Amino acid sequence: MSLALYRKYRPSTFSEVVGQEQVTEPLMNALSNDRIHHAYLFSGPRGCGKTSSARIMARSLNCEKGPTPNPCGECQSCRDLVANGPGSLDVIELDAATHGLVDDARDLRDKAFFAPVNSKYKIYIIDEAHQLGPGAANALLKVVEEPPPHVIFIFATTEPDKLISTIRSRTHHYPFRLVPPGVLGTLLDKNCKDEGVKVAKGVIPLVVRASGGSVRDAQSILGQLLAGAGKEGVTYEIAVQLLGYTDGALLDDAIDALAARDGATLFTTVDRVIESGHDPRRFASDLLERLRDLMIVDALGETNPAAILREIPDDQLERMRAQAKHIGSAGLSRSADIAAEGLTQMRGATAPRLMLELICARMLLPIGDASESGMLSRIERLERAESISIPVRPASANTAETKEKAVSAHVSEAAPKQPEKSTAPKANKPSAPTNHTFDVSGLRRLWPDVIEDVKKKRRLTWSLLSASAQIIAVDDKIITIGIVNAGARDSFLRSNSDEILRQAFIDVVGIDRKIEAIIDPSVDGTPQAKGGPTKGESLDDPQAPSGLSLLASELGAEVIKVEEHD
Ligand SMILES: [Zn+2]
Incomplete structure (x- = not known):
C-alpha cells in the first residue's frame, strides 16, 4: 500500500513547511541564534502543520550540530526524527485527549527529571493541549514553571484560549494559520x-x-x-x-439565465442539478460562491482579477467579466443576499429542492423589493434599458403630442384641446379649466410633469412631493394625494402646498380639483414621480425625502411601465 500523500510529503525541516512563514521564520531565527525557550505553544486550525512543526522543532534542537534551523540529516537524532522515521526515545508525543488524566501527568512530571537517553534535550510534544484536564494541567504546571534544563515542552492546540492560563503564560506562542x-x-x-x-x-x-x-x-x-x-x-x-462539486458549466448556465432574467432556463438548470444527483444545498452554496467571485470581478473593474481569484482559469475569468457586467453590482449583491439567506433557511429543510427553486424565483423577481439593493438593481436595469434606447418613459420635457396621447388614452371624454406644439410651455396652459373624468393611472402618467411644474412654482412643495407622494384617487371634485408620513403631510398642509399643487394640475393637465392629502406609508419605495432633488441639492425643508425615496423616485418610470400591463 502506498503512503498517504500527506505522510509521504511531510516536511522534515522548517524550510520545507509551506505557507506558515509567520511561524517558521522566527523559529528558524531563534534556532540559529541559540535563543531556546523551554516551552512553546503552537496554535492554529487542524491540518495546517502544528504537529509536523513540533517534530521539526525537536529535530532541529536535537541535531548533533544543533540547535540549528538546518538539521544535518546525518546524525542519529536526525535520522530518527526524519519525517516517517522511527522516532526517538527523547522526543515524547502525548495526546492530551487520551492522556488528560492526572496520573499520566504526574508520571510525565516524574520522568521529566531523568536526563535524555542520547540527545541534548528531552522534548515533550503535547497535542490537543486544550484537553488537559485541570488536575493534569496543574500537575504539569510545576515542571513547566521550573523545568530541568534538558526539558522542552511543545504544546499544540486548535484552541489556545482553552489552555490553562498559568501554562499558556509560560510559553512562547506561535500561531499557525490556514494556508492561502x-x-x-x-x-x-x-x-x-x-x-x-x-x-x-x-x-x-x-x-x-x-x-x-x-x-x-x-x-x-x-x-x-x-x-x-x-x-x-x-x-x-x-x-x-x-x-461533489457543482459542475462549472451548470453554474455558468444558472448565472447566464439570471443575467438574462430567463426563468425557464434557470429552472431547467435547477432540474438538471437535481437530476444529475447534486445536492441542492451544495448547488446553492456554490452559486453563492460564484456570486461572490462575480462581485470581486465587478469591483476590480479593469484591474486583472487573476491576482485575487488565482484559482480561476483565464477563459473562465473572461466569461465571468461578461456575467458581472450583465447582472450589475447591485444585482449581484442582491442575488448574493438572497442566496445567503436561502442557504440558512435550507439548513435542515425537508424540501431543499423547493427551497432552491424559491431562491431562484426570488433572484428573478424584478421589483416589489423596497430594500436599497433591490432599488439599486432596478435603477441599473433601467439604465441599461435606456442605454439600448428603449424609451422607458416620455422625456421630462414632455411634448404636447406625447401628453395628448397619454391623456387621450385615459380620458373618458375628449381631451382638452391642446394649443400649437410650437408655442412656449407657458402657452400650454388651457384657456379654462375643464372637468373631464380621469382615472388614476392616466393622471399618474402626467404626475412627473405636474411635479416639474410644482418645482417651478415652489421648491418646498416640490421637495415634499417629488419622492414621497403619489396620486391615490381622483374623482370629479377631489384629487387625493398619499403622502408617506404624518410629518410630510402636515408640512404639506401647513405650507399651503395643496394650493400650489392644485394650480399645477390646472396648468399641466387642465383640470381643477380640490387637493386632499392623506397619509400613505406605502408610498415610500413606489412613488410615481421623477425629478426629485438630487444629491447635493439643498432642500429647504426638514421633511426632505430620504436617500432611499430619492432612489425610488428615479424608478417612477418603471412603475408606470408595469402598470401598463395591469
Ligand atoms: Zn543532525
Missing part, C-alpha cells in the same frame, strides 16, 4: 508532478477549495484523486463528481 489558496495550489501542483500523474486544469482549485486551507486535508483529497486516475490522469469531470 495560491500557496496550497502550488504545493499540490508540485505533489502531482512528483507523483507523475497528469491533472486536468481546474482540478487543483477544486481540491484547494475542498480542503478549506488545510494542507493535510488537501493532500488527502488529492491522494484519493491520484489513486483513482486513469491513463489520461485526473479529469475535471471525475474530480467534480468525486468531490
Whole structure:
C-alpha cells in the first residue's frame, strides 16, 4: 500500500513547511541564534502543520550540530526524527485527549527529571493541549514553571484560549494559520508532478477549495484523486463528481439565465442539478460562491482579477467579466443576499429542492423589493434599458403630442384641446379649466410633469412631493394625494402646498380639483414621480425625502411601465 500523500510529503525541516512563514521564520531565527525557550505553544486550525512543526522543532534542537534551523540529516537524532522515521526515545508525543488524566501527568512530571537517553534535550510534544484536564494541567504546571534544563515542552492546540492560563503564560506562542489558496495550489501542483500523474486544469482549485486551507486535508483529497486516475490522469469531470462539486458549466448556465432574467432556463438548470444527483444545498452554496467571485470581478473593474481569484482559469475569468457586467453590482449583491439567506433557511429543510427553486424565483423577481439593493438593481436595469434606447418613459420635457396621447388614452371624454406644439410651455396652459373624468393611472402618467411644474412654482412643495407622494384617487371634485408620513403631510398642509399643487394640475393637465392629502406609508419605495432633488441639492425643508425615496423616485418610470400591463 502506498503512503498517504500527506505522510509521504511531510516536511522534515522548517524550510520545507509551506505557507506558515509567520511561524517558521522566527523559529528558524531563534534556532540559529541559540535563543531556546523551554516551552512553546503552537496554535492554529487542524491540518495546517502544528504537529509536523513540533517534530521539526525537536529535530532541529536535537541535531548533533544543533540547535540549528538546518538539521544535518546525518546524525542519529536526525535520522530518527526524519519525517516517517522511527522516532526517538527523547522526543515524547502525548495526546492530551487520551492522556488528560492526572496520573499520566504526574508520571510525565516524574520522568521529566531523568536526563535524555542520547540527545541534548528531552522534548515533550503535547497535542490537543486544550484537553488537559485541570488536575493534569496543574500537575504539569510545576515542571513547566521550573523545568530541568534538558526539558522542552511543545504544546499544540486548535484552541489556545482553552489552555490553562498559568501554562499558556509560560510559553512562547506561535500561531499557525490556514494556508492561502495560491500557496496550497502550488504545493499540490508540485505533489502531482512528483507523483507523475497528469491533472486536468481546474482540478487543483477544486481540491484547494475542498480542503478549506488545510494542507493535510488537501493532500488527502488529492491522494484519493491520484489513486483513482486513469491513463489520461485526473479529469475535471471525475474530480467534480468525486468531490461533489457543482459542475462549472451548470453554474455558468444558472448565472447566464439570471443575467438574462430567463426563468425557464434557470429552472431547467435547477432540474438538471437535481437530476444529475447534486445536492441542492451544495448547488446553492456554490452559486453563492460564484456570486461572490462575480462581485470581486465587478469591483476590480479593469484591474486583472487573476491576482485575487488565482484559482480561476483565464477563459473562465473572461466569461465571468461578461456575467458581472450583465447582472450589475447591485444585482449581484442582491442575488448574493438572497442566496445567503436561502442557504440558512435550507439548513435542515425537508424540501431543499423547493427551497432552491424559491431562491431562484426570488433572484428573478424584478421589483416589489423596497430594500436599497433591490432599488439599486432596478435603477441599473433601467439604465441599461435606456442605454439600448428603449424609451422607458416620455422625456421630462414632455411634448404636447406625447401628453395628448397619454391623456387621450385615459380620458373618458375628449381631451382638452391642446394649443400649437410650437408655442412656449407657458402657452400650454388651457384657456379654462375643464372637468373631464380621469382615472388614476392616466393622471399618474402626467404626475412627473405636474411635479416639474410644482418645482417651478415652489421648491418646498416640490421637495415634499417629488419622492414621497403619489396620486391615490381622483374623482370629479377631489384629487387625493398619499403622502408617506404624518410629518410630510402636515408640512404639506401647513405650507399651503395643496394650493400650489392644485394650480399645477390646472396648468399641466387642465383640470381643477380640490387637493386632499392623506397619509400613505406605502408610498415610500413606489412613488410615481421623477425629478426629485438630487444629491447635493439643498432642500429647504426638514421633511426632505430620504436617500432611499430619492432612489425610488428615479424608478417612477418603471412603475408606470408595469402598470401598463395591469
Ligand atoms: Zn543532525
